[in-house]
Amino acid sequence: MTERVVPPAERRRRRPTKQGVVLSEELIVATALRLIEEHGAEALSVRRLGRALGADPSSLYRYFRHTDDLLLAVADELIGRTLRDWRPTGDWRADLRDLGLRVHSGALGHPRAAVLSAYRVTGRVHEIQAVETILGVLRGAGFPDPEAVRVYHAFVDQALAFSALDAAGAALPKPARDAENAVWQATYARLPAGTHPNIAATARHLVADMRHSSYPTALEMLLSAAEARLFEIRGRA
Amino acid sequence: MTERVVPPAERRRRRPTKQGVVLSEELIVATALRLIEEHGAEALSVRRLGRALGADPSSLYRYFRHTDDLLLAVADELIGRTLRDWRPTGDWRADLRDLGLRVHSGALGHPRAAVLSAYRVTGRVHEIQAVETILGVLRGAGFPDPEAVRVYHAFVDQALAFSALDAAGAALPKPARDAENAVWQATYARLPAGTHPNIAATARHLVADMRHSSYPTALEMLLSAAEARLFEIRGRA
DNA sequence: CTTCACAGGTCAACGGTGTTGTCATAAGGT
DNA sequence: ACCTTATGACAACACCGTTGACCTGTGAAG
Numbered sequence: 001m002t003e004r005v006v007p008p009a010e011r012r013r014r015r016p017t018k019q020g021v022v023l024s025e026e027l028i029v030a031t032a033l034r035l036i037e038e039h040g041a042e043a044l045s046v047r048r049l050g051r052a053l054g055a056d057p058s059s060l061y062r063y064f065r066h067t068d069d070l071l072l073a074v075a076d077e078l079i080g081r082t083l084r085d086w087r088p089t090g091d092w093r094a095d096l097r098d099l100g101l102r103v104h105s106g107a108l109g110h111p112r113a114a115v116l117s118a119y120r121v122t123g124r125v126h127e128i129q130a131v132e133t134i135l136g137v138l139r140g141a142g143f144p145d146p147e148a149v150r151v152y153h154a155f156v157d158q159a160l161a162f163s164a165l166d167a168a169g170a171a172l173p174k175p176a177r178d179a180e181n182a183v184w185q186a187t188y189a190r191l192p193a194g195t196h197p198n199i200a201a202t203a204r205h206l207v208a209d210m211r212h213s214s215y216p217t218a219l220e221m222l223l224s225a226a227e228a229r230l231f232e233i234r235g236r237a
Numbered sequence: 238m239t240e241r242v243v244p245p246a247e248r249r250r251r252r253p254t255k256q257g258v259v260l261s262e263e264l265i266v267a268t269a270l271r272l273i274e275e276h277g278a279e280a281l282s283v284r285r286l287g288r289a290l291g292a293d294p295s296s297l298y299r300y301f302r303h304t305d306d307l308l309l310a311v312a313d314e315l316i317g318r319t320l321r322d323w324r325p326t327g328d329w330r331a332d333l334r335d336l337g338l339r340v341h342s343g344a345l346g347h348p349r350a351a352v353l354s355a356y357r358v359t360g361r362v363h364e365i366q367a368v369e370t371i372l373g374v375l376r377g378a379g380f381p382d383p384e385a386v387r388v389y390h391a392f393v394d395q396a397l398a399f400s401a402l403d404a405a406g407a408a409l410p411k412p413a414r415d416a417e418n419a420v421w422q423a424t425y426a427r428l429p430a431g432t433h434p435n436i437a438a439t440a441r442h443l444v445a446d447m448r449h450s451s452y453p454t455a456l457e458m459l460l461s462a463a464e465a466r467l468f469e470i471r472g473r474a
Numbered sequence: 475c476t477t478c479a480c481a482g483g484t485c486a487a488c489g490g491t492g493t494t495g496t497c498a499t500a501a502g503g504t
Numbered sequence: 505a506c507c508t509t510a511t512g513a514c515a516a517c518a519c520c521g522t523t524g525a526c527c528t529g530t531g532a533a534g
Contacts, residue, residue: 006510015500015511023512046492056513058494067492068413119405121447123420128433131425135435149442153451154458161398164405168356180357188368196365198372205386214390218459221391225458228465252482252529260483283521293484295523304521 005065019054025063028053029073033113036074041112041171046070072124075117080126082106088133092141093223099134100159100219107163111171118164131156142230151226158222162215184210242302256291262300265290266310270347273311278349278408311347312354316363319343325370329378330460336371337396337456344400348408355401368393379467388463395459399452421447 016022031053036044046067050057064070082103088095107114121127134156138148169177184207193200253259268290272281283304287294301307319339325332344351371393375385406414421444430437 017512045490047490057492058514059512061493062511068416119402119409121417121420123424128425128428128436132433132436135439139435139438145439146442146446149439149446150451150454153446154455157399157402157451158395158455161402162394164401165356165394165398188365191365196369198376199365199369201376202372202382202386205383209386209390214387214394217387218391218395221462222455222458224462224465228461254483282519284519294521295485296483298522299482 005062017053017055017059021054023053023055023059023063025073028060028063028070029077032070032074033077033110036113036116037110041116044071044116071116072120072122074113075120076122076124076126078106078110078113078117079122079130083126083130083133086133088137092137093227095137096134096155096223097219099137100155101216103159104163104166104213104215107167108170111167114167115164115171118160118167142234143226144233147229147233151229155222155226158218159215162213162218166213166215181211242299254290254292254296258291260290260292260296260300262310265297265300265307266314269307269311270314273347273349277411278347281349305353308350308353309357311350313363315343315347315350315354316367320363320367325374329374330464332374333371333392333460334456337392338453340396341400341403341450341452344404345407348404348406351404352401352408355397355404379471380463381470384466384470388466391459392463395455399450399455403450403452418448 014022021027028049032044032049035049035052046060047057049070050060053060060070064073083099086099086102089098107118131152134152135148138151139145143151169180172180188199189203189207191199191203199206251259258264265286269281269286272286272289283297284294287297290296297307301310323336323339344355368389371389372385375388376382380388406417409417425436426440426444428436428440436443
C-alpha cells in the first residue's frame with residue numbers, strides 16, 4: 001500500500017460504491033454523527049459505519065488514516081455547529097460566560113458525541129477559529145499575553161471537562177440516572193448527625209443542589225477570579 | 238451457565254490454576270493495577286490479564302461479571318489509596334488544594350480506571366467520607382450552609398471533571414498522544430498573523446502552556462473566588 | 475476414610491473490532 | 505478511444521469480550 005489518504009482538494013474521481021453511494025469526507029462525518037446520536041457512542045465502528053454508508057469498511061481508509069482521525073473530524077464538526085452563529089458583544093466577561101454556557105448546552109444536546117470528542121485537540125478549522133476568538137476576547141479585555149493564555153487554557157478545559165462530565169450523566173440510561181439522583185435522598189439525606197454532622201446539617205441543601213449541574217457556578221467563579229486578576233494587573237500598571 | 242460470580246465471603250474452595258496460581262479478587266485487582274502501571278492503560282484486557290495471572294481469561298468471569306466491574310473494583314482500590322493518609326491541617330484553602338491535587342494525580346496514575354469511575358455517584362463509604370470531610374472544611378472556614386454546599390459541588394465536580402479530562406488524555410494510545418502535542422507546534426504555531434492575529438501573537442505561550450494540565454490554575458482560581466466570597470460574607474456580618 | 479456435590483478452572487467457539495496488502499475497475503484527462 | 509490512477513472491494517490477520525459445556529480437585533459430611 002502506498003499513500004492511501006488523498007487530500008480533499010485533489011479528489012476528483014467521484015466513483016460510487018457498489019451500493020451506489022458517492023462517498024465524501026462530509027458524508028462520512030455526518031453519518032458517523034448520526035450513528036452516534038441514534039445508537040450511542042459505542043455504536044461507532046469502522047465496520048458499522050461502512051455498513052451504514054453502503055460501502056466497504058476499508059474504503060474509509062481512503063479518507064481517514066485511522067479511526068482516530070475520523071473521531072477528530074466528528075469533534076470538529078460539533079465545535080463548528082456550536083459556534084456557528086456566535087458574535088462577541090464587547091463585554092469580555094459576558095462573552096466568555098455565553099461561550100462557556102453554549103459549549104456546555106451544546107454538549108448536553110449531543111451527549112454521546114460530546115463525551116467522545118471533548119477530550120481531543122483536533123487542530124482543524126472550527127477549533128482554530130474558537131481558539132482565535134477566545135484569545136481575542138481576553139487580549140481585548142487587557143490580559144497580557146501569558147496571562148491571556150493561562151486563563152484561556154483554564155477556561156476551555158473547564159468548559160470541555162464539565163461538558164463531558166454532564167454529558168456522560170445525560171447519556172446514562174434513564175433508570176441509571178434516576179438511581180443516581182435517588183442516592184442523595186436515600187443515602188446522604190439519612191445519615192445520622194452523630195457520625196456525619198456536616199452532611200446531616202446540609203442535607204436539605206445537598207439534595208436540592210446536586211440535581212443541577214455545577215458548571216454555571218464553577219464558570220462564574222473562574223470569571224470572578226480572572227476579573228480580580230485583571231484589576232490587580234491594571235492597578236500595577 | 239448458571240450464576241457465575243460468587244460473593245467473596247462464600248468463597249472457600251481455593252483451587253489453583255493449571256500454572257499453580259491461587260486466584261482471588263485481591264490478586265486480580267492488584268495484578269490489573271500492576272499491568273496498567275507497567276505497560277500502559279491499553280495493556281489491560283481480559284486476555285492479557287489472564288495471561289499475566291497464569292490463568293484462563295474466562296476464569297476472571299468467576300470473580301467479575303464483566304470488564305466494567307473489574308475496572309470499578311480497581312477504581313475503588315484507587316480511591317482508598319488516594320485518601321488513606323490524608324489529614325486536614327486547619328487551613329481550609331490549603332486543605333482543599335491538597336485534596337484536589339491528590340485526586341487529580343491519583344487519576345493520572347491510573348487513567349483508564351479513572352475515566353470510568355469519575356462519572357458515577359457510588360454512595361459507598363469512601364465517597365461518603367470524602368463528602369463529609371470537604372463539607373467540614375468549608376463550614377469550619379465560615380461558609381454558611383447553602384454557600385458551603387454550592388462551593389462543595391463546584392469543587393468536587395471540577396476535580397472529577399478535570400481528572401477525567403486529563404486521564405482520558407493520558408489513556409490515549411501513545412501515537413495519538415504524541416500527535417496531540419505536535420498539533421500545537423505544527424499547526425497553531427504556524428498560523429499567519431494576518432488571518433489569526435491572536436494566535437500568532439501568543440503562539441510561544443500557547444506551545445509552552447498547553448503541554449501541562451490547566452487543573453492547578455483552574456483550581457487556584459476557584460479557591461480565590463471562594464475566598465473572595467468568604468470575605469464578602471464576613472464583611473456583611 | 476470414603477463419598478460426592480459443586481466451585482471454579484479450562485476449552486472452544488461466536489461474533490465483534492481495527493487495519494492492511496492486493497486486486498479490479500471506472501472515471502477523467504489526453 | 506486510450507491510459508493512468510484514484511478509489512472501492514475483498515480477504516486475511518491478530519486481537520478483543522463473553523459464554524456454554526465440560527471436567528476435576530476440594531472440602532465437608534457421613
